[in-house]
Amino acid sequence: MKNIFCIGIGLIGGSFAIDIKNYNPEAVVYGISRKDATLEKALELDLIDKKATLDDLENADLVIVSIPVDATVKLLPTILDKISDNTLVIDAGSTKGAICKVVEHHKRRRNFLACHPIAGTENSGPTAAISGLYKGKTNIICEVEKTTFKLQEKALELFRAIGMRIRYMDAVSHDKHIAYVSHLSHISSFMLGKTVLEKEKNERDIFDMAGSGFASTVRLAKSSPAMWTPIFNQNKENVIESLEEYISNLQQFKELMQKDNFSEIFNEMENTNYIKQILNGIK
Amino acid sequence: MKNIFCIGIGLIGGSFAIDIKNYNPEAVVYGISRKDATLEKALELDLIDKKATLDDLENADLVIVSIPVDATVKLLPTILDKISDNTLVIDAGSTKGAICKVVEHHKRRRNFLACHPIAGTENSGPTAAISGLYKGKTNIICEVEKTTFKLQEKALELFRAIGMRIRYMDAVSHDKHIAYVSHLSHISSFMLGKTVLEKEKNERDIFDMAGSGFASTVRLAKSSPAMWTPIFNQNKENVIESLEEYISNLQQFKELMQKDNFSEIFNEMENTNYIKQILNGIK
Numbered sequence: 001m002k003n004i005f006c007i008g009i010g011l012i013g014g015s016f017a018i019d020i021k022n023y024n025p026e027a028v029v030y031g032i033s034r035k036d037a038t039l040e041k042a043l044e045l046d047l048i049d050k051k052a053t054l055d056d057l058e059n060a061d062l063v064i065v066s067i068p069v070d071a072t073v074k075l076l077p078t079i080l081d082k083i084s085d086n087t088l089v090i091d092a093g094s095t096k097g098a099i100c101k102v103v104e105h106h107k108r109r110r111n112f113l114a115c116h117p118i119a120g121t122e123n124s125g126p127t128a129a130i131s132g133l134y135k136g137k138t139n140i141i142c143e144v145e146k147t148t149f150k151l152q153e154k155a156l157e158l159f160r161a162i163g164m165r166i167r168y169m170d171a172v173s174h175d176k177h178i179a180y181v182s183h184l185s186h187i188s189s190f191m192l193g194k195t196v197l198e199k200e201k202n203e204r205d206i207f208d209m210a211g212s213g214f215a216s217t218v219r220l221a222k223s224s225p226a227m228w229t230p231i232f233n234q235n236k237e238n239v240i241e242s243l244e245e246y247i248s249n250l251q252q253f254k255e256l257m258q259k260d261n262f263s264e265i266f267n268e269m270e271n272t273n274y275i276k277q278i279l280n281g282i283k
Numbered sequence: 284m285k286n287i288f289c290i291g292i293g294l295i296g297g298s299f300a301i302d303i304k305n306y307n308p309e310a311v312v313y314g315i316s317r318k319d320a321t322l323e324k325a326l327e328l329d330l331i332d333k334k335a336t337l338d339d340l341e342n343a344d345l346v347i348v349s350i351p352v353d354a355t356v357k358l359l360p361t362i363l364d365k366i367s368d369n370t371l372v373i374d375a376g377s378t379k380g381a382i383c384k385v386v387e388h389h390k391r392r393r394n395f396l397a398c399h400p401i402a403g404t405e406n407s408g409p410t411a412a413i414s415g416l417y418k419g420k421t422n423i424i425c426e427v428e429k430t431t432f433k434l435q436e437k438a439l440e441l442f443r444a445i446g447m448r449i450r451y452m453d454a455v456s457h458d459k460h461i462a463y464v465s466h467l468s469h470i471s472s473f474m475l476g477k478t479v480l481e482k483e484k485n486e487r488d489i490f491d492m493a494g495s496g497f498a499s500t501v502r503l504a505k506s507s508p509a510m511w512t513p514i515f516n517q518n519k520e521n522v523i524e525s526l527e528e529y530i531s532n533l534q535q536f537k538e539l540m541q542k543d544n545f546s547e548i549f550n551e552m553e554n555t556n557y558i559k560q561i562l563n564g565i566k
Contacts (some may be wrong), residue, residue: 031446039403056326101475111361118494174492180479181493191532193558194470194551196413197465198532207561208421208450209457211401215562218343218469222559225552233545243537247530249481251475254526262321262516268477276505277478279498280492 001061001088001154005052007032007079008067009042013090013120014129017047019162022131024172030056041126057082062158065091070230075101080108088151090115094178095234096142096171110148113155116140116174118165119180122222129242135163142171179238186220186228187239194220284344284371286439286499288335290315290362291350292325294404294471297412299347302445313339324409339364345441347548348374356385363391371434373398377461378423378517379454393431396438399423399457400447401465405505414506418446425454462521467529469511470502470522477505 004020009031017029033038057063060083066070074184079089079258082104089112093099093190100114119137121128139159144152159166183215196218200206232239256264285448287303289296292314300312314322314331325331337358340346343366348355355376362372363386372395383397401508402420404411422442427435442449483489515522539547 015354015484016292017360027341071457076509087492114377118492120494120496122496138496140492165491166448177483177489177492180482181489184478185497187474187533187536188471189500190552190555191529191536192468193555194530194532195467197555197557197561199525199528200460206460206464208448209401209423209460209473210561211403211420213403213405213470213503216502217472218558218562221552221555222494222562223552223556225549225556228552229545229549233543236543240537240540242482243533243540245482247533247537249477250470250526250530250533253470253474254523257515257519257523257526260516260519262512264463265515266508266512269473269504269506272473272476272480272504273506273508274480275501278480278493279501279505 001158002026003028003030003059003061005030005032005057005060005063007046007063007075007273008071009038009129010066010125011052011128011130011133012117012119013064013066014042014045014047014126015119015131015133016066016162017042018129018131019134020158021115023158023161030060032056038126041067041072045126045129047126047129054070054078054082057087058084060073060084060087063087063153065088065089065093065222068227068230069093069095069234071097073098073234076103077106080106080111081109083108085111086151087111088113088154090155091118094120094182094231096140096174100143100171109146111148111151113144113152114142114171115155117141122219124224124227134159137164138167139164140167140174142169142174144168153244175235176238177240179235183231183235183239184222184242187243187264188246189218190222190223192216241280284441285309286311286313286342286344288313288315288340288343288346289331290346290358291354292316292321292412293349293408294406294411294413294416295402296347297325297328297330298402298414298416299349299375299445300325300416300448301412301414303441306444313343314499315339320422321409328409328412329349330412337361337365340370341367343367343370345437346370346372347378347526348372351510351513352376352378352382352517354460356381356517359386359395360389363389363394366394366398368394369434371396371422371437372393373438375400377403377465377514379423379457381517383429383454392429395428396430396435397425397454398438399425399461405502407507407510411539415446419443420447421450422447423450423457424454425452425457426450443478458518459521462518462525466514466518466522467525469506470526471529472501472503474505476501515548
């Protein structure tokens with residue numbers, strides 16, 4: 001795959017560009033973005049070789065779509081309209097249901113592979129792109145059977161070359177589980193940040209008191225609202241369900257405290273310590 | 284200060300022992316613990332030189348109390364009973380109100396300096412102790428005026444030698460603010476861990492889908508229940524207040540989602556992004 005088109009060149013797209021060029025120095029990476037400033041920055045950082053537009057997609061061997069998920073839903077049919085018969089299109093969205101749905105009946109559905117590389121950080125934009133971001137990370141591929149086999153093979157070769165582990169899943173299950181293991185974490189972190197900022201906004205030096213534990217827990221509250229708002233929108237039902245269960249657990253914890261039932265508070269924490277075994281498996 | 288007694292030799296006490304020996308090779312570190320296994324492990328790890336009991340405290344130049352805060356409240360008066368007139372006693376508890384209160388009228392109150400080094404991690408026990416834990420970390424000292432000046436000076440010399448920054452605060456303010464910037468983070472993390480474990484307990488391989496964001500947000504759910512239960516108990520009122528505000532913010536976020544008010548969801552997140560500036564200041 002020689003002509004690589006990155007639509008969106010932030011953390012995800014930019015890091016793909018870096019790894020692809022390391023793995024295949026022959027590759028020419030074209031950048032497409034709504035904002036010219038992003039393209040200029042991506043050129044300056046050597047993430048891309050050239051600027052391009054959607055009309056150039058007919059020359060693409062690979063198109064990587066890594067833009068907010070609402071933009072993907074809008075743009076993906078047009079992208080498939082413009083590619084050639086041999087082009088592979090992958091996305092990197094944190095929701096999969098709406099994205100798969102919008103191209104369900106597209107005549108080039110078989111050129112598209114729905115992906116979710118679990119490799120985000122709280123940083124965004126071209127300057128956040130790094131080499132080796134995907135090494136050892138999981139890439140969840142949805143509805144693999146809908147992509148033509150030859151293009152699946154090309155995609156897998158790329159993912160293997162940059163060190164990713166592959167998991168296959170249907171889009172409905174993906175969206176349900178990812179609400180718990182990713183989307184809910186972001187809300188818990190944003191609201192924790194909000195609660196503390198509201199309380200302490202007039203006492204800024206109070207944050208001298210905050211340690212690495214606080215920093216770790218609110219880290220995700222640095223995430224991009226432009227990226228996360230459409231994710232919550234597209235995965236609304238699953239996210240609300242997870243949020244209700246979270247609120248109910250917090251409420252119950254509070255009630256145990258109010259009743260001075262600290263032996264049960266101890267048990268709650270001890271049972272949850274089981275998360276240690278699980279975290280040991282996460283890179 | 285030659286004879287150093289560590290009451291409790293876990294992450295906090297053990298790391299103090301390591302740094303003190305590095306800074307003053309003449310120091311002899313004695314360990315006191317309820318559990319002989321902890322002392323044996325601490326000897327094996329070279330954290331302490333000798334085992335000791337409370338009756339040896341009359342020979343202490345410095346006593347570092349780093350045990351759960353309920354144990355500190357129980358034991359601190361006895362410790363002050365047993366020391367000599369020139370002994371400095373410091374604690375490291377994450378609450379300060381109850382600890383200061385229990386020795387308020389003790390005849391050796393002036394030998395005690397109430398401290399809270401903001402240096403904990405989710406790990407505990409002697410094996411968690413590390414060199415340099417305190418470098419660049421904040422140590423909050425409460426009611427400094429109640430400690431005799433000569434012993435304050437000794438304490439400050441030690442804290443400076445191991446690289447700590449000092450902040451002075453009254454115990455009531457400490458407990459109020461620390462509920463927000465530390466205690467609440469632990470509950471949010473424990474309950475997030477609980478919510479996800481409850482949902483996904485029968486689908487363990489789902490955690491392949493979890494990335495570094497989830498890991499960061501639930502990291503504190505690995506913390507020791509034996510340490511945290513008495514903290515929540517002693518700081519009950521402040522913690523409940525912070526928890527109520529947190530739950531209310533989560534509830535409001537959920538309602539915005541239910542009403543499809545995603546422009547306000549965007550604003551909430553964008554406003555909270557301000558946390559970036561604050562996190563930049565936290566080591």
